Amino acid sequence: MATDAGRSAGEGPDLSVVIPVYNEQDSLPVLVEELTRVLDGLEMRSEVLFVDDGSVDSSPEILRRLKKERDPRIRILTLARNSGQSTAFVAGFRAARGGIFATLDADLQNDPADIPSFIASLRDYDMVCGWRKNRRDPWLRRFSTHVSNGFRRFVLKDGFHDTACSFRVFRRECVEGLVMFDGMHRFLPTLVKTAGYRVGEVVVNHRERRYGEAKYNIRNRLFKTLADLFGVFWLRKRWIRCRIKGEE
Numbered sequence: 467m468a469t470d471a472g473r474s475a476g477e478g479p480d481l482s483v484v485i486p487v488y489n490e491q492d493s494l495p496v497l498v499e500e501l502t503r504v505l506d507g508l509e510m511r512s513e514v515l516f517v518d519d520g521s522v523d524s525s526p527e528i529l530r531r532l533k534k535e536r537d538p539r540i541r542i543l544t545l546a547r548n549s550g551q552s553t554a555f556v557a558g559f560r561a562a563r564g565g566i567f568a569t570l571d572a573d574l575q576n577d578p579a580d581i582p583s584f585i586a587s588l589r590d591y592d593m594v595c596g597w598r599k600n601r602r603d604p605w606l607r608r609f610s611t612h613v614s615n616g617f618r619r620f621v622l623k624d625g626f627h628d629t630a631c632s633f634r635v636f637r638r639e640c641v642e643g644l645v646m647f648d649g650m651h652r653f654l655p656t657l658v659k660t661a662g663y664r665v666g667e668v669v670v671n672h673r674e675r676r677y678g679e680a681k682y683n684i685r686n687r688l689f690k691t692l693a694d695l696f697g698v699f700w701l702r703k704r705w706i707r708c709r710i711k712g713e714e
């Protein structure tokens with residue numbers, strides 16, 4: 467993966483928060499207020515990279531205003547067209563300058579107040595993933611995620627409770643050199659674990675969507691996610707794990 471050439475010791479932020487945004491105009495001011503409070507309390511330099519995934523509401527103007535008036539740590543990356551959450555994450559990772567990445571949704575369902583405990587867990591792990599143990603979504607969403615999580619665990623035997631949760635904190639190395647594909651954001655913990663990193667989970671606070679609407683539903687997720695699952699199954703089977711016995 468291409469990385470930012472300008473990153474060097476002592477320069478730039480320690481933490482890059484990457485947030486995909488697709489039509490989240492009403493959530494953004496609240497999110498920035500919450501995030502600013504949390505980031506101010508961290509002993510780290512940080513940047514907040516909003517990746518605007520082709521929003522057609524007022525999200526772009528609101529982001530520009532928040533950057534100017536609320537928090538200069540904000541950077542705004544605008545994708546040419548709506549490309550999906552995975553693409554938005556990858557664009558963000560490529561532009562991010564920190565040594566640690568945090569990812570979360572823009573719709574206020576993830577609580578930025580969880581970020582410090584994620585960062586503390588990095589003492590033992592390279593990537594820490596959120597687990598929405600008490601998920602606040604309509605029952606059909608909860609049920610479909612429950613079934614798909616169970617099926618994924620059965621097929622991949624990866625042991626993760628909730629890989630559909632995008633709230634994660636990890637060292638940038640975890641995603642450097644990783645195969646990136648549309649849909650990969652749902653398999654990131656599995657892929658990073660397969661690549662040999664230590665991946666853990668923390669229970670996170672989950673909140674109801676306050677504004678706007680969910681972009682993903684069973685119809686637009688089911689078949690794509692199933693195809694991706696078998697793709698990841700294949701990739702794990704064929705992953706090259708060479709152990710060098712010696713060199714003379």
Ligand code: UDP
Nearest residue numbers: 486487488519550551571572573680681682
């Ligand atoms: N999102 C995006 N591009 C899309 C769809 C969603 O960047 O094509 C963003 C969205 O704005 C939100 C996050 O991805 O910040 C998760 O989307 P959503 O809340 O709709 O998914 P859910 O939580 O319902 O799975």
Ligand code: MG
Nearest residue numbers: 571573575680
């Ligand atoms: Mg959501």
